[in-house]
Amino acid sequence: xxxxxxxxxxxxxxxxxxxxxxxxxxxxxxxxxxxxxxxxxxxxxxxxxxxxxxxxxxxxxxxxxxxxxxxxxxxxxxxxxxxxxxxxxxxxxxxxxxxxxxxxxxxxxxxxxxxxxxxxxxxxxxxxxxxxxxxxxxxxxxxxxxxxxxxxxxxxxxxxxxxxxxxxxxxxxxxxxxxxxxxxxxxxxxxxxxxxxxxxxxxxxxxxxxxxxxxxxxxxxxxxxxxxxxxxxxxxxxxxxxxxxxxxxxxxxxxxxxxxxxxxxxxxxxxxxxxxxxxxxxxxxxxxxxxxxxxxxxxxxxxxxxxxxxxxxxxxxxxxxxxxxxxxxxxxxxxxxxxxxxxxxxxxxxxxxxxxxxxxxxxxxxxxxxxxxxxxxxxxxxxxxxxxxxxxxxxxxxxxxxxxxxxxxxxxxxxxxxxxxxxxxxxxxxxxxxxxxxxxxxxxxxxxxxxxxxxxxxxxxxxxxxxxxxxxxxxxxxxxxxxxxxxxxxxxxxxxxxxxxxxxxxxxxxxxxxxxxxxxxxxxxxxxxxxxxxxxxxxxx
Ligand code: NA7
Numbered sequence: 001x002x003x004x005x006x007x008x009x010x011x012x013x014x015x016x017x018x019x020x021x022x023x024x025x026x027x028x029x030x031x032x033x034x035x036x037x038x039x040x041x042x043x044x045x046x047x048x049x050x051x052x053x054x055x056x057x058x059x060x061x062x063x064x065x066x067x068x069x070x071x072x073x074x075x076x077x078x079x080x081x082x083x084x085x086x087x088x089x090x091x092x093x094x095x096x097x098x099x100x101x102x103x104x105x106x107x108x109x110x111x112x113x114x115x116x117x118x119x120x121x122x123x124x125x126x127x128x129x130x131x132x133x134x135x136x137x138x139x140x141x142x143x144x145x146x147x148x149x150x151x152x153x154x155x156x157x158x159x160x161x162x163x164x165x166x167x168x169x170x171x172x173x174x175x176x177x178x179x180x181x182x183x184x185x186x187x188x189x190x191x192x193x194x195x196x197x198x199x200x201x202x203x204x205x206x207x208x209x210x211x212x213x214x215x216x217x218x219x220x221x222x223x224x225x226x227x228x229x230x231x232x233x234x235x236x237x238x239x240x241x242x243x244x245x246x247x248x249x250x251x252x253x254x255x256x257x258x259x260x261x262x263x264x265x266x267x268x269x270x271x272x273x274x275x276x277x278x279x280x281x282x283x284x285x286x287x288x289x290x291x292x293x294x295x296x297x298x299x300x301x302x303x304x305x306x307x308x309x310x311x312x313x314x315x316x317x318x319x320x321x322x323x324x325x326x327x328x329x330x331x332x333x334x335x336x337x338x339x340x341x342x343x344x345x346x347x348x349x350x351x352x353x354x355x356x357x358x359x360x361x362x363x364x365x366x367x368x369x370x371x372x373x374x375x376x377x378x379x380x381x382x383x384x385x386x387x388x389x390x391x392x393x394x395x396x397x398x399x400x401x402x403x404x405x406x407x408x409x410x411x412x413x414x415x416x417x418x419x420x421x422x423x424x425x426x427x428x429x430x431x432x433x434x435x436x437x438x439x440x441x442x443x444x445x446x447x448x449x450x451x452x453x454x455x456x457x458x459x460x461x462x463x464x465x466x467x468x469x470x471x472x473x474x475x476x477x478x479x480x481x482x483x484x485x486x487x488x489x490x491x492x493x494x495x496x497x498x499x500x501x502x503x504x505x506x507x508x509x510x511x512x513x514x515x516x517x518x519x520x521x522x523x524x525x526x527x528x529x530x531x532x533x534x535x536x537x538x539x540x541x
Contacts, residue, residue: 007122007134009033011453014391016105017045019141019426019442021092022066025099026450036101036141037127039110043096045143047088051173052166052378053200054192055085058278058332059437061222062230063241063248065091068443072098073234077227082219082332106130113392114138116421121463123422136462138423139449140388144434147386149499150377151184155358163375166193174374176201182348182363182370184355185378186212191331193378195339202344205370207363209350210491211320213301214331218276238440245512247437250282257284257293269300281326288485288510294324301325308337317349327490329434383493384429384507385409395420408496408503410475412466412530413520415445421465424449429507430478434494436513444513448520455524461533470530482506 013023016038027034040048057064061078076091083091096102106127113126123138148167150156156163164174166189181201183194186208198204230237240249253260253268260268272280286293302319309315318337320328339345353366362372382389385405393401396419404410404419411417414431415424426445427433433441456464487494487506496502509516523529 005120007120007136009035009133009135011035011137011139012037012111012123012125012133012135013139013141014111015045015141015143015146015387016040016043016096016101016107017047017141017143017146018066018092018439019143019446020045020105021095021099021101022068022443022446023139023141023426023449024101024104025068026446027453028104030450030453032453034104035133036105037109037111037125038105038107041107042089042093043101043105044089044092045141046145046167047085047092049146049148049169050167050189051085051169051171052164052189052193052376053174053196054334055166055169055189056082056192056217056219056332057085057088058082058188058217058330059248059439060277061087062227062237063437064088064439066095066439066443067234067238067241069099070234074231078222080219080222082217111391113394114423115394116396116423118396121421136422137453139426140391140424140428141426142387142391144384144387144427144438145381147382147390149379149382149386151379152500153355153358155364158360159358159362159375160360161362161373161375163377165377165379166190167381176374178202179373180362180371181205181374181376182207182372183376183378184363185380186210187378187380188329188331189380190378191333191336193376194345195333195335197376198339198342198345201374204339204345205348205363205372206340206345207348207350207355207365207370208317209354210322210328211318212328212331213298213320213325214333214336215273215278215280215301216276217332217334218274219334241437241440242517243514245514246279246282246435247432247440247513248279250279252282253284255284256286257290257296258286260284265296266300269297273301273304276332278330278332281330288326288487291324291486291489294326294486298325305337310341314340314347317347323490324486327486327488328492329494380493380498382499382502383496384434385496385502386499388425388428393420393423395423406503408505409507410471412471412474413523414478414509415448415520416464416466416471416531418466418468418471421463430475431509432511432513432516433508435508435510441513444517444520448524451524452528455528456533459533461535463532463534464528465532465534467530467532474530478507478509479505481510482508485510 010032011034013036016036061083110128180203182205184207306315357364363370409429411430414428491497
């Protein structure tokens, strides 16, 4: 565009999930002209695509919701302790309607590329369909678990049956009745879907490469009294969430694990097991910091798993032994381990012989061919960076985000990237993000960005950009903190180790949401140190 033309929009938001919807709402409130582009046919982001049987949030529904509108909080009635995907998607559709967001969302529209024009300080986007559009601010609300990965296993095209990925599930659902089904992957998606698929299919083969720690969800209908009390006291509930380092309430014992006597330790962990939920990883101060501490919890959890599985040999294969408890994202399940007591379920331990290819009859492995009618890939995502890197983003001096992040993501606060002015990432790498309850983390980021845009307008600033030194220092700190924990000891998606060729490094900020929020707020209050704020090179006429 010519340097004196106004851009089409003040801001473009990429994505219309939890992050994109709230961003659009806040930007509108500031009086900015904003649009959201969404590749899906509806709102919801992750919750639009992940429609596999059993898909459910691992954070309790009363806490996994927006806090920005008191009426919304009071009026939405969650029905279960952990909301299932259809209910979360219904909630997001309700939010989109209630705040009249759809008129500024272009569905089935993919942002292919974005290039920063340094002569005009404007982003030029190539969108499909739609051609070219321009904006001042580019906000990536692209999600952390949105880039579904089918592993490059040779021969998939030759498969005679149907295959599916949990993260891209057919909207009409799948009926496995009478079918032999292979489920590849035993992460959260596999662990949630396998009991339901097994109950329907004629025979289910679970292809496990690495066993996972899973805690009973203890899901059930929400007590209407608890729902009402929460709705009436949401301000108190939200404040408790704000003061928690994970953004959901945890019953945290500040002692170190190793100082707690055996009987007391067992009783506390067993209580957590009985209560269900992810909070078990935050029972004591050092579980995520010390392998020895994590091992003490793991010992009890392994006994619990053994007690659920009838065949001791199968139980041993389902028990993780090669990485610390909670170093991979913990899973919550409803009847996962018990599913292996069914006659029509077979555990295929890929450590005895890996998958070698897909053939017309099924999955070929080093142990022989598993003949099936359907294959379910529960094989996860290119997490945290995949959905950003699939957009061809070019910043200053022709530098692409792919080049910039070739050695792994570098950001300032997980919000901004040096060389990419006026671009913000919501819950990006380098922020607490996936280590926290995502909805409050999203709200914190969106509010910070909105306040930042107000500051820029109030001070006549047109361009904001993370400084190289601040970005380096922040990223080094993110890695140093990560190295103090047990997380690097596992081959997880947190580390980028689930994707061949992806740079390895712990991506989220592990210092907790409270500290992180204080840092972000301090930076805003101090006039944005670590960012360069500049006037626009060419003012529009
Ligand atoms: P995850 O947690 O990344 O799990 C993927 C699973 O798929 C995991 O068990 C992998 O084994 C397995 N996998 C991946 N590629 C292969 C191949 N090529 N062969 C065999 N097995 C494979 O993804 P999810 O969708 O379950 O969950 C993602 C997050 O969503 C979850 O953590 C929650 O935050 C919500 P591996 O462990 O790598 O050996």
